[in-house]
Every structure is written in C-alpha cells, then in structure tokens.
Amino acid sequence: MPAIADLGGTDGWGPVHPPAPDEPVFPETWEGRAFALAVLGMGRISGRNLDAFRYALDRLDHHAYFEEGYFGRWLNAVELMLVESGIIAADAVDARAHTLEGTQVEEPPAPEPTKPDYAPTGPGSLREVDTPPRFGVGDRVRVGEVPPAPTKLPRYVSGRVGVVEVVQPGHLLPDTHALFQGENPQHVYTVRFDSRELYGADAEPFAVTVDLFDRYVEKA
Template identity: 60%
Template sequence: MDSIADMGGMHGWGPAQVPTDEPPFAEPWEGRSFAITVLTMGRISGQNLDAFRHALGRLHPVDYLVDGYYGRWLNAAELMLTDSRILAPGAVDARARRKQGQDVTEPAFPEPARPDYKPTAAGSLREVDAEPRFGAGDVVRTLDLQPEGPTKLPRYVRRRSGTVTAIRPPHVLPDTHAVFAGENPQYVYTVGFPSTELWGPDAEPFTLHVDLFESYLENA
C-alpha cells in the first residue's frame, strides 16, 4: 500500500524547512497528543509501533498534510482505537459536535477486540539461524513491490540497482508486524544508490544510502 507518508523523492514540495530552537511541544495540546498516542499504542489498543506507523499511512492525505505532526499522531491514535473496537467509527467527531451544542447521538461503544499480540522479545532486533543472503560489495536490485498492506520499501527506490555497503542485524519486518501477521525477522542491508540511478542522468551527483530488508532485494 502506497501511502501519503511515503513522500521521499517526491517533487514539488520545495526545500525542507528546519526550525531552530524548536521546543519539544509548541503548544500544550501537542504534549497531550503525544501521551495519548503512546498509551493508545500499547496499553489501551494492544497494538505496536509498526501498527502506529501503518495507521499514519492510512490517514486521509488532506488530514495528513493539514493537521501537522502531532495532529497526525492524534488521528492515528483514534484509528488504532477504532481498529481495536474500543471506539466506534465517528465517536470522536460526534462527541466534539455535541460539545459544540449540536444535537448528536453518539455511537455506542463496541465490545473491544484488541489484537492477540505479544512480542517474542523486547525491542525490534531478533536473531535468525540463516546467514545473510547478500554481502558488502554485492550489486543488488530492489523489487517492484505493490503490496496491499504496508511496506517500508520507498517508491522512489523500487526497481533500482545499488551496492550493499553494510549488513545490519536482523530486525522485525514492519510489513507483517504492523498487521499482526508475524514478526518475520530478517537482515537489513544498507544499500548505496547513485543519484543518477534514482533521478536520471541530470541529477546532482551523490550516493544515497537506504536501509532495506532482505526480502526487498534480489541479485542484480
């Protein structure tokens, strides 16, 4: 699933604006949104960090862009609570309109259905019995993945060739972990792509390094 969150390599957005002396939370509501989302992610909804990122990717593109960083967090928290049937769809909107004095019937709270999920270990790093499929210096090509669910393979590096520059420890695969289809740990490789391979012969010359899961790669 290609989401609005996969914005890497897209044209038309202009240069990144890097604020200086930025506080952790510009306004009090941002801190509350942070706390609500962290609590929602684990204790309340029974979901995980990859599921949270998947929720961000499923937000409406307008909401994703307009509501700002912590606005996205709050929207994603609501989506996770809806996924776990702790909130009924539309319940938050109905409560807000009722607070504004509108005559609104709030949806009934459903019976919760939290995912039956427990991690096999702390964190995201795991051990696997197999040896790495690729080695430093290998030339590899990314697959043309078009999954129905989430993926961490950015669109702009699909069907592109690069060189493995480092092998990272096995890591839980977010593609399946986000939808509670197993941890499926696998090696991660740092792959260097020439800028011209990604953006054509007129691109400014440099090498872009991307960390990619083993299942995203094949021998070039």
C-alpha cells in the same frame, strides 16, 4: 497505490524549513497531550504495535495527514487504530467534540473490543535471524517491486541497483508485524545508490543510502 507517507523522490513540496535550535519539543500545549494520547492508545489500549501505528498513518486521507499538523496526524492515526480495535465507535470522537462545543450529539454505543491476540517475543525491534545474510558488503543488489501495503520499501528505489554498504542486525519485518501476522525477522542491508541511478544521467553526483529488508532485494 503508494502510501501517503511515501514521498521520497517526489517534487512539489516546497523548501525544507529546519527547526530552530531552541524550538520547544511541543510548541503548543495540545501537541504534548496528543503525543501522550497516541502513545497510550497505541501501546496500552488498542494492543497495537509501532508498525501498526505507522500503517495507520499510511492509510490517512490527504486532509488528516497533511492539514492538521504533525501531532494532529498522530491523533488521527491512533483514533483509526482504536476504532479498528473496537475500543471506541467510529463517530465517538466527533460526537464528544460537538458536545464540548455546546451542540448536544448522541454518542454512538461502544462496540465489542476486537484487540489482536498478540505479544512480542522480545523487547524492541531487533531479533536474531537463524540463517546467514544472503549478501555481504560490496555486493550489487537490485530492488524488487513495491509489495502491497503495509511495506517500508520506498517506491523511488524500486527496480534500481545499488551496492551493500553495511549488513545491519536482524529486525522484525514491518510488512507482517503491522498486521499481526508474525515478526518474521530478516537481515537488513544499508544499500548505497548513485544519484544518477535514481534520478537519471543529468542528476548532480551524490550517494543515497537506504536500509532495505532482505525480502526487498535480489542479486543484481
């Protein structure tokens, strides 16, 4: 089942409304607080990493992802992470919200924390890869099937053929990093696809570039 955020190449989402040049970063006060809570919960309380946070976003239901706004989505994702880490009970946030609204609800007891035993090997996401890249600029590659979640392979390029345009620096693999199963650094390729390869012979001609991890591609 594709992740809820994997919307590339799909229809029915309406027109894109770019933000105004002078739009504030946080149009509403609660959004700035939500951002701070998400960063705090992700990085300093739950012990989770950025890929784990993205994986939490991918596992939200339709309402939690689409109906509560961008930073509402962040709050929902970090709540999921905190629950899975045993920092808060599953119903603790709802109980406190009801209490603030004037309805006394007994808060469930705090669980035993189960934070992952994890420490990154370096800052950021870039890593050295011991082996040379399998592909170079100009090589034709075919994208494999979408692996089980978590993954950052967009399904609309699965099975398609493109040309390597840039060989990017090595990067830790989000598929395993999100689950704390190792950083597994890999080469990343910027692959250029013809629009007609992706959308059919009747598509208007243009190019789409996608950054793909080494494990996602094979020789065409």
